[in-house]
Amino acid sequence: MHVQVTVTLRTSIxxxxxxxxxxxxHSMGFTSVGNVRIGKIVDLDxxxxxxxxxxxxxxxIAKKLLANPVMEDFTVTLVRxxxxxx
Amino acid sequence: MHVQVTVTLRTSIxxxxxxxxxxxxHSMGFTSVGNVRIGKIVDLDxxxxxxxxxxxxxxxIAKKLLANPVMEDFTVTLVRxxxxxx
Numbered sequence: 041m042h043v044q045v046t047v048t049l050r051t052s053i054x055x056x057x058x059x060x061x062x063x064x065x066h067s068m069g070f071t072s073v074g075n076v077r078i079g080k081i082v083d084l085d086x087x088x089x090x091x092x093x094x095x096x097x098x099x100x101i102a103k104k105l106l107a108n109p110v111m112e113d114f115t116v117t118l119v120r121x122x123x124x125x126x
Numbered sequence: 127m128h129v130q131v132t133v134t135l136r137t138s139i140x141x142x143x144x145x146x147x148x149x150x151x152h153s154m155g156f157t158s159v160g161n162v163r164i165g166k167i168v169d170l171d172x173x174x175x176x177x178x179x180x181x182x183x184x185x186x187i188a189k190k191l192l193a194n195p196v197m198e199d200f201t202v203t204l205v206r207x208x209x210x211x212x
Contacts (some may be wrong), residue, residue, distance in 0.1 A: 081165035
């Protein structure tokens with residue numbers, strides 16, 4: 041099973057990397073762009089045929105290792121045949 | 127309009143960061159996990175009410191600034207009312 045974990049900074053947390061990218065975008069002339077925020081994607085394969093079990097494992101990994109619960113939110117999505125399902 | 131750009135390494139490119147995370151996951155006892163790959167998310171607001179125009183701008187920004195066309199693939203997705211649409 042292929043699972044995608046996304047990790048994003050909470051909206052209350054400042055994102056200097058996002059601000060730097062926003063500055064770069066504005067320098068290129070795209071002045072209509074704002075509120076740029078950077079996050080992470082972690083794609084992983086889990087050796088099981090049970091989608092629920094795969095999501096459970098991925099959620100535990102995200103909580104314990106991939107996301108900082110103080111500053112970040114995460115989502116866990118099952119990817120099947122190129123599609124994303126929550 | 128809120129657009130999400132995802133940038134991922136091409137599958138033919140080695141991903142040492144992913145390998146390191148995979149090692150960490152295995153150390154935690156989750157030995158069923160493999161093929162871990164790390165990518166980026168860039169969320170941005172574009173000041174237009176035209177979804178097609180927002181996607182066009184985001185794609186141009188992704189091509190010119192966010193993704194390295196030699197090593198990375200990207201997707202551009204319109205986010206409306208909490209949902210993701212290609």
